[in-house]
Amino acid sequence: MMIRAKLASLALIGTAIGSHAAWADSGWSELNMTRGVTDISRKIYDLHMEIFWVCVGIAVIVFGAMIWSIINFRKSRGAIPDVTLVHNTKVEVIWTTLPVIILIAMAVPAARTLVEIEDTTKTELTIKVTGFQWGWQYDYLDDGVAYYSHLDRKSDAARELLSGIDPNSVEHYLLNVDHPLVVPVATKVRLLVTGADVIHSWWVPAFGVKKDAIPGFVNEAWFRVDADKPGLYRGQCAELCGRDHGFMPIVVDVRSKADFAAWLKDTAAEQRQAAAPAAPATAAAGSTASLAAAATAH
């Protein structure tokens, strides 16, 4: 694509500075927003590229006029200033109204996409997401499954100050968790996002979802992953939430509907069993063995 080629050429300047790493798995190619794996994330990507090209177009014209002036109207080339050129109603009307028209043209598709994003009706699965210092809690409200999700142990060991562990040796450094959120493909999943202590923000770029997790508020968000795109998708907390803000990643494990149903059934049974002898009365509220274990762990 054109943008890729253009940005890649920019990136080449960077490569010249020192890295000889293979292009494909190198950070140099990390230049643009992901297209993602949901209809909404692709619409957002398209909007992003549209407004980007509009900006490039305006920049070419405006910067072109500036560069033209710098080259051609130099005193050193004997340019004589035209001191009467201080006002031109026609031009001024054009450069005031034209931007208004461009902005309206941009606002319409943006508003349309926004209306779609805000439509949280007809969801098929509801999960409560609670951000806390520093991790996430996932609560499958209709199925009695709940658990915590933390930074995985390998990353956690490597991220200590002067740990001596090379981050490059850790798989998915800082982007891996112990228990990912599990969801099915082709299902409209509703998230109820809230915060336990301070404000966090649940962000998975591939889904085009970023929602603040605010104590006392329950925010709604939703996503529907393409049927042919099961897999692991990663994100991070996007709102400063204290010392370990940089260390509370999000991993979503998107499975086929059958796999998900099986996982949900197994996990629900597991959690019921584990909870039964300990605290049978509160099992419904999600106080399970894994929850308790995670709670003591942090």
Add this chain to the structure above:
Amino acid sequence: MSTQPAHAATHDDDHDHKPHGWRRWVYATNHKDIGTMYLIFACTMFFIGGAMAMIIRLELFQPGLQFVDPQFFNSMTTMHALLMIFGAVMPAWTGLANWMIPMQVGAPDMALPRLNNFSFWILPFAFTLLLSSLFVPGGAPAGGWTMYPPLVLQTGASFPMLIFAIHLMGASSILGAINVVVTIMNMRAPGMTLLRMPLFVWTWLITAYLLIAVMPVLAGAVTMLLTDHFFGTTFFTAAGGGDPVMFQHIFWFFGHPEVYILILPAFGIISEIIPTFSRKPLFGYEAMVYAVASIAFLSFIVWAHHMFTVGMPLAAQLFFMLSTMLIAVPTGVKVFNWTATMWKGSLSFEPPMLFALAFLFLFSIGGFSGLMLAMVPADYQYQDTYFVVAHFHYVLVPGSIFGIMAGVYYWLPKWTGNMYDLKLATWHFWLSTIFVNVLFFPQHFLGLAGMPRRIPDYAVQFTDWNMVSSIGGFGFGLSQFLFPYIIWKCVRGGQRIGNKAWEGAHGLEWELPSPPPYHSWTTAPTDAVIARGAAH
């Protein structure tokens, strides 16, 4: 012409009333002395805040934690922002206002000299308080300069120091702004009508009104934080029926006009420098004034675009998206007018013009990314990433900071009577401009690729661009040492200049000798002199 004997007559008085030694500075009531102190203060804070940025870029040079604890890293981002905004940029503007506004409107001094002294001397106390918080238990504030509750309420012993430092800075800004408004409204020479004023004066007048309007809002917000923390109120605590999002609304109602407080005086300076070095009057003077006024008005109705992800109603998001996009119109008018000023001009490229041109290109890039950020669905992906960091640094560093540097390089010969080392200043320009792009341009890529802001460590795929950015940061930081050195050298001596430092310069300040007399215009300039200065 008729002003010359008047100066000669006042010259003796100047020396009679000029206090000497430390009293000249501590008891200062002279607008130039106070302006100088503001500028030195701003420069000091620029270097301290810059040192913090160097720590940030050092830690982010490669993945893993090599140098600092995450909590200290968060303190660095928080303090860097507070120092640069309240300690460097805002005092630098007030310093330039002090130096230039009386000279530009034909006045002997600022209207309220003792208030002027007070508003300056609050600042060293405010920043001593803020900086000493680095040494108290729990460390310096680390909740971000935006001070969002509930996080900021977890701050340790430095919490009240933060709040009172903000109160002091706010008080200083309000007093300074009142002084600017009163000076412009009451001290203009007869014949200096509002629409004859230079754009630096116009933009500062509007900035001063913005300051008076929003600094009390900030004071209110942080006072509520204070009572939430110490006196059991629950303004922002959900558990007590409060609302953490309300803080964000109040903060950004201050915060967005604040953004324009940081940039509008730069618009004024650029509007003076480009005509001077194009040897042509400013294109669309009145349109420029109206554009600044519209931007100031719009700045009050766009605040929630800083918080699209908090979960606002659809209608509110649409309103703030549209109002934000509208700002592009007057901003566009300004950029087009500057370009049209250069069109068919006769350009030369002395250091002030170089910085003004860099401003034109790079501020526009910040404007473009601002337009992208206004699109709510896209903002969901940009919000709180390095894309935002790149955006606001493009408007603040090659925007506000370059505006300040352009202004200093423009007026420094007037202040000292000496021309500075043009060659060295040109070096300062090229190094700053190249490194500022190496520093901030890759941050667009990082943000789009998914790197959140305010993190001390990152996933390995972000390594390469972070290294480039850090190299740019170190280069930019080191280049800045040229700036005080060039100024110091110029103060010490240099080629003497006449009234006008630049061939194409217009304005009352260029009608005064260089350096100007201690009490700038003891006799008001005549109408002919004013008309000659107002070139538009």
